[in-house]
Amino acid sequence: MSSFAVHVVRVAIEPHENADALEIARVGDYRSIVRKGQFVSGDLVAYIPEQAIVPEPLLDELGLRGRLSGKDMNRVKAIKLRGVLSQGIVYPARPTWSEGQDVTAELGIVKYEPVVPSHMNGHVYGAGPDRCVKYDIENVKAFPDALVADEPVVFTEKIHGTWCQLGLVPNDAAGEHGPLIVSSKGLAAKGLAFTPSAAENAHNLYLRVARHLDFEARVAKVFADELAAGRPVFVLGEVFGAGVQDLSYGSKTDQDRNLGFRVFDIYTGWYGQGRFLSDADLQAACDALGLPRVPVLYRGPFTRAAMAEYTDGRETVSGQALHVREGIVIRPQLERRHPELGRVQLKSVSEKYLLRSGGTEYN
Numbered sequence: 001m002s003s004f005a006v007h008v009v010r011v012a013i014e015p016h017e018n019a020d021a022l023e024i025a026r027v028g029d030y031r032s033i034v035r036k037g038q039f040v041s042g043d044l045v046a047y048i049p050e051q052a053i054v055p056e057p058l059l060d061e062l063g064l065r066g067r068l069s070g071k072d073m074n075r076v077k078a079i080k081l082r083g084v085l086s087q088g089i090v091y092p093a094r095p096t097w098s099e100g101q102d103v104t105a106e107l108g109i110v111k112y113e114p115v116v117p118s119h120m121n122g123h124v125y126g127a128g129p130d131r132c133v134k135y136d137i138e139n140v141k142a143f144p145d146a147l148v149a150d151e152p153v154v155f156t157e158k159i160h161g162t163w164c165q166l167g168l169v170p171n172d173a174a175g176e177h178g179p180l181i182v183s184s185k186g187l188a189a190k191g192l193a194f195t196p197s198a199a200e201n202a203h204n205l206y207l208r209v210a211r212h213l214d215f216e217a218r219v220a221k222v223f224a225d226e227l228a229a230g231r232p233v234f235v236l237g238e239v240f241g242a243g244v245q246d247l248s249y250g251s252k253t254d255q256d257r258n259l260g261f262r263v264f265d266i267y268t269g270w271y272g273q274g275r276f277l278s279d280a281d282l283q284a285a286c287d288a289l290g291l292p293r294v295p296v297l298y299r300g301p302f303t304r305a306a307m308a309e310y311t312d313g314r315e316t317v318s319g320q321a322l323h324v325r326e327g328i329v330i331r332p333q334l335e336r337r338h339p340e341l342g343r344v345q346l347k348s349v350s351e352k353y354l355l356r357s358g359g360t361e362y363n
Contacts, residue, residue, distance in 0.1 A: 003136055004111040006046050006104040008097045011090060013041045018082040025090045029141035033086040044093035046103050050354075051361070052076040054089075055108040062089065075112050078354040085351050087141075114361060119205050119243065119253070120162060123198035124187055130270040131181050132188035133165055133234050137329060140307070140346040143338070147302050147346065152333040154279045155298040155310050158326045158347055159262060159317055160247040161240030164206050165193075168219045169232040180216055181234075182206050205253060209239055212256040213291065222288045226268050236265040238294065240317070246360045247326070250318040262294040262317070264329065276343065279333040297328060311348040324352045 009027050016022040016033065025034045027047045039045065048054065054074050059065040069077035078087045097103060104110075140147070147153070165188050167181035183193040184206060194207055201207055210216075215235070223233045240260040241251030251260030263286050266277045277285060279299075286293040295316045298306060310328050314321035327349035338344050353359075 003138065004049065004051065004104075005102050006048050006052070006107055006109050008044055008093055008099055008101040008103060009047055010099060011039055011041065011043050011045045011047075013039055016082065016084060018084070022082065024084060027088070027090070029144045030087050030139075031085060032088050032090045033081040033084060034090055039090065039092070044097060044099060046091040046093060046097070046107065048076055048089040048091055048107075048109060050076050050078055050087055051112045052089075053110050053112050058091075058107055058109075062091065064089075070112070078351075080351075080355060085354070087354070112361075119203055120184065122201040122204040122207070123195045124192040125177060125195050126191060127175075127177075127181050127183070127193035129191040130272060131167060131169060131232065132183050132191050132193060133167075133236060133267055133271050134189050135163065135185060135236065135265075137345055137347045138341060140330065140348045143341050143346060146338045146341050146344055147330060147332075149303065150301040152300070153298075153302040154296060154331055154333055155307070155328045156264060156293075156331075157295040157297055157316055158329050158349070159238040159240055159249070159264075159294055159315075160245045160323075160326045160353075161238040161260065162205070162244050164209060164237050164239045164261070165234055166206075166210050166213075166215045166219075166237070167193075167232055167234040168216055168223075168227065170227045170230050173230070173232070180210060181232075182210050205239060205244070205259075208256055209259055209261055212259060213261065218289050218291070222285065223268070231269045231274065234267040234271070235263055235289070235291070236267065237261050237263040237291075246356075246358055247315070247323045249315060250320060250322055260317070261292070263289075263291050264294045276335055278335045279331065294329075299333065302330070307348050312350045312352060324356060325350050326353045 012026040014024040016024050021036050022033050023036045025032045066073045069075045163185035165183040169179045180196055181193050219233050240249050241253045242248040243253035252258035266285050268274050297310050313325045315323045315325050329347050331345045336344050
């Protein structure tokens with residue numbers, strides 16, 4: 001899940017072609033099914049996104065007690081209503097609210113956070129914010145105009161695993177825990193990393209990946225000039241396999257040789273002062289490191305038709321099309337920034353993936 005909040009926004013209302021009593025409320029490119037006549041275009045609403053845990057008083061107010069997902073039936077999840085994908089809940093704005101306001105706390109809504117398996121936890125230390133990459137990918141539906149028609153882009157397959165930072169800082173800048181900085185998405189956002197030498201981390205999934213890949217030696221050789229110049233290198237990738245998420249791609253986590261790992265980004269420099277590699281440089285770096293990149297599905301001009309074509313389908317990671325594809329990540333081939341989004345990088349998520357049963361969402 002990308003950044004999570006309940007904001008007050010203006011809604012656009014469209015007809016539902018398969019239901020006389022329903023309409024489609026559109027927020028950006030997200031669509032939510034509502035009762036006909038409940039809203040008109042331009043109304044202010046609070047958009048409650050997927051993965052929201054809705055408190056009981058609000059469930060009662062909305063008439064949704066016992067009708068949502070999760071063991072407590074209070075979690076917002078994508079559903080299909082009369083042939084149309086409905087994502088999120090549209091709630092009428094209160095008189096005191098204004099456009100753009102964050103009303104998450106006022107509504108008592110929190111984000112769903114699943115219990116992380118023990119092998120994905122461990123002993124941590126404060127590595128610092130400049131040694132941990134904060135990372136999120138917003139949905140293209142939230143920023144539908146951030147991509148420019150026909151600009152050269154690359155689509156890569158989004159893998160349903162767990163985000164992993166493998167970092168190496170120059171030896172003269174290494175602290176008591178050494179130059180290797182290994183972290184998960186949630187920990188990196190807090191400036192924390194797994195303690196490499198801690199006994200309780202002997203079976204930690206992320207550190208096992210670093211050891212199995214001989215990460216320090218690979219990066220020290222390929223990025224020797226960067227490290228000599230005092231710049232660290234952060235390789236960001238997806239770890240996957242049975243025991244990580246509900247989609248395994250034919251990999252397993254019980255033995256190191258069966259671990260799945262693919263690189264999706266490389267950042268050089270202290271975080272906040274460095275840069276992400278553009279597409280061609282990233283591919284060259286992966287080749288030099290001997291580390292596989294997430295599958296590249298398309299390079300060419302950006303069109304919405306191409307985005308729709310590659311978002312759905314079967315996964316290509318295993319080479320056996322074992323699962324539904326999670327979706328794609330879209331980037332300009334040359335890195336650029338957007339005034340609201342920041343780094344231009346967006347995900348387009350498959351409808352079949354969203355609607356699958358028994359899904360897990362560990363970070």
